[in-house]
Amino acid sequence: MKISKHLLQKELKQNIVIYLFPFLCLGIIVICNKVLNGWLDPKWAQILAGAIPLSLAGAYGLQAFDLEENNQTKDFLLTKPLSISQIIQSKYFSGLLFLLPAVYFWSLTLTPKVVRFPILSDFSSFFFSGLLILTWLVYTTSFTVGLYIKGPLKLLGALLTIPFVASWFGLAWFQAIAWLLINFSAPPQRTEGLLLLILITSILIIFFSNLAHFLNTQRLQTFKIQFTKRTLVDLSLLFILPLFFTIINQASRPAIRPFNSIMTTIFSNENWFLASEGSKQPHGELYLFRNQSGQLGLGKLSQKPQLIYPGIKTKNNTITELHWAPDGKSFTFNENGQVKIYSLRTKKTTTLNNGKMGLWADDSKQLLLIQEVTSQAVKTSAGVIRQQNLALTLINPPYQQIPSPKWQIQSGSLSLGWDALHFELLAIDHSWQLKLLNLSTHQIKELPLSQPATPEQIILTQILPWPQSTDEFQLLIYSFDQATLKSKQHDYNLHLYRYTPPATIKKWAVINDLSYRDFILKNDQEYLAQTSQGIYWHYRLPKGEEK
Amino acid sequence: MDAVISCNQLTKNYGRKEVLKGIDLQVSPGTIFALLGTNGAGKTSLIRTLLGLIPKTTGEVSVLGSEPYQFGIQLRERIGYVSEEQGLYTWMRVREIINFCKALYPRWDDTLTAQYLERFKLDLHAKIGTLSKGQTVKLALLLALAPKPDLLILDEPMTGLDPVAQHEFLQVILKDLRAEKRTVFFSTHNLADVKLVSEKVAILYDGQIRALGSIDEICQQVVKIQVSATNQSAWESQGGVFTGEADTLLFDATKLTTLSTPPPHQPATLEEAFLFFCSGGLKS
DSSP states (O other): OOOOOOHHHHHHHHHEEEEEEEHHHHHHHHHHHHHTTOSOOHHHHHHHHHHHHHHHHHHHHTTTTTTHHHHHOHHHHSSSSHHHHHHHHHHHHHHHHHHHHHHHHHHHHGGGGSSOOOOOOTTGHHHHHHHHHHHHHHHHHHHHHHHHOOOOOOOHHHHHHHHHHHHHHHHHHHHHHHHHHHHHHHGHHHHHHHHHHHHHHHHHHHHHHHHHHHHTTOOOBTOOOOOHHHHHHHHHHHHHHHHHHHHHHSSSSSSSSSOOOHHHHHOOOOOOEEEEEEOHHHHHHHEEEEEETEEEEETTBBHHHEEEEEOSSSSSSSSSEEEEEESSSSEEEEEETTEEETTTTTTEEEEEESSSSEETTTTOOOOEEEEEEEEEEEETTEEEEEEEEEEEEEOOOSSSSSOEEEEEEEEOOOOEETTTTTTTTEEETTTSSSEEEETTTOOOEEEEEOOOSEEEEEEEEEEEETTSSSEEEEEEEEEEEEETTTTTTEEEEEEEEEEEEEETTEEEEEEEEEEEEEEEESSSSSSEEETTTTTTEEEEEHHHBOO | OOEEEEEEEEEEEETTTEEEEEEEEEEEOOHHHHHHOOOSSSSEEEEEEHTTSSSSSSEEEEEOOOOOOGGOHHHHHEEEETTOOOOOOSSSSSHHHHHHHTTTTTTTOOHHHHHHHHHTOOTTTGGGSSOOOHHHHHHHHHHHTTOOOOEEEETTTTTTHHHHHHHHHHIIIIIIITTOOOEEEEESHHHHHHHHSSSEEEEEEEEEEEEEOHHHHHHHHHEEEEHHHHHHHHHHHOEEEEETTTEEEEEEEHHHHHHHOOOEEEEEOOHHHHHHHTTTTTOO
């Protein structure tokens, strides 16, 4: 592909007015906005930043040959020693040379936050690259329409074709990116991810080969393309593939998805709720999630979580320790060191006190507030662990004051649970033991958890009520084999135990080589497993793992 | 020597409309060839086909040994073209368009450019949009001649020019191009131009070549006869064409010799031959 330098210069000079027009408009908008003190609503700024470049792309593409046609300079150009492909390429690339920077500057000026490199874990980061791709597609399509259709029909053709093709390809790319996001980090979906890559690559190959074909072909005379079987086959493929993506994407949906509709994605100010940790409502269908911005969301399966608690701070808000009441009507959480209760019925939050977490009794009324009094790092045989001095307080409704009694315990625990029936605090630490502290007698009982054959380092533990049971607990231990740590940096093993008070522990399942970021118990067979922020997949225990 | 332009049963259709109906034409190197025809005769379509701007429908066409629609860059370098509308970029300055064209042609002649600029009194800094019609045509001619083309194709270049500008234009073709033995193919309906410069003429009417040859050869194909008013319809039915002068009729010279008692006749002028061929004479 050889573009004549002189031809490109000619194109740039010839079109300089229309090429500079968007920059001029942008300047006027910026000045007006400054003079009128924020006259442009951010929502409209986002719409303009997307819509104007797309309209420009259509206009640039369509008019690419109009100046030559209208001023009857077409023959002058065509009788010069230039190939048709050189002429078309110079027109195509000169438009693109101004269009893409125009998209960049419009977005940078009006919606600077969206101008960033796409990150696989954050769907919204694809907005700008998506806009660039869509602009390019609209430009290329309208450029082609401009080649095919002449005269007044051009406008009609453009009105019909460009929005259709743009939305079609937009949809394709949206679906493709969604697919990419979902499949890339999901181990059970690797085959589909590979298929996706093949499909995307095929789309790109078909598109670029078509582009190269139409830019180079000698059959292109007097700015007209001759339809061939090949063009028709390629065009059909280009139109069928988006449909394929849409169908396959609908057929293979994750359990929890972070996506909005396309229109919401482009035109709303709604922030993405990218769930990072979740917990299932006991005896209910809801899932409670926290995100990295310190917000809480509730969602059902196959839905995007809806924001229910925006957090008290807009920046650096931290929410941890989500604990459902057994009746599923309220839950406790820790927000920036304060334990709070959220009621689903009143949709209100009650602040309890400073503390670490609030654990519910089986009546869903009494709470055990756990506060960290002191904390220090201690070196043990299992590595450096954090020794905590915890204060435990029983709190009864209406939660306004802290009544006695209080207890203080020493613990290096990673997770805590409360067996209200036996009045015992449950703790798991690094030593593969379940410790039971009786709050009445202050006696500590240690129950060993069966360990794997090769020593494994515990990284995280969870104590959760057993699904559909009020007096049993599920103990989850996430660990990794130190010997294979280097080769499997991101994988870990999950050991599942069933604890039936007062002293029965059964190892129930081991799942090896997991790379999920969060595991939510759905029932005793199924889980929701997080592959990237906001995306959870259904996960069934592999056969043979269950014990 | 191979013909510079060669057409064999060339046809061109726009949809169902036939605009060229089997053109046979040979233009030898170094010839100044005039294509005469009325408006709508198909001159521009023939020229656009020869330039490869539109594809032929059937038949054969070859320009400088190649099918024009498949022209590569090398062949385009050897062909100069000036159209009726010129189609120059009006936003460019004279210097800019010269530089633009110069960059495209390896054989561009700077001396010739300077000569013509001087001769045509063209201002290098003038915007093309501000030039007069005559000056624009001269600039287009300069741009077509400076690359020293082997073949120059002119499509009614003198339309709209004043007599002085026409004279200047013809002088260039007459003196410079004839001296350099370059092939010139030009279309016109101005017969005075043709008589002045052309060595060979083709008369195109209704998509067909009605007459082809030197001016003398073409004039010899038609005779002028005096007929009485009573016989007019009889002569007309045999293909005679009235000139507008009283009792003067143009008639096919070959056909006249076949008559047992041919009437007194005189050779026709080019204008009369043109009128004869473009008025439906010699339909067969």
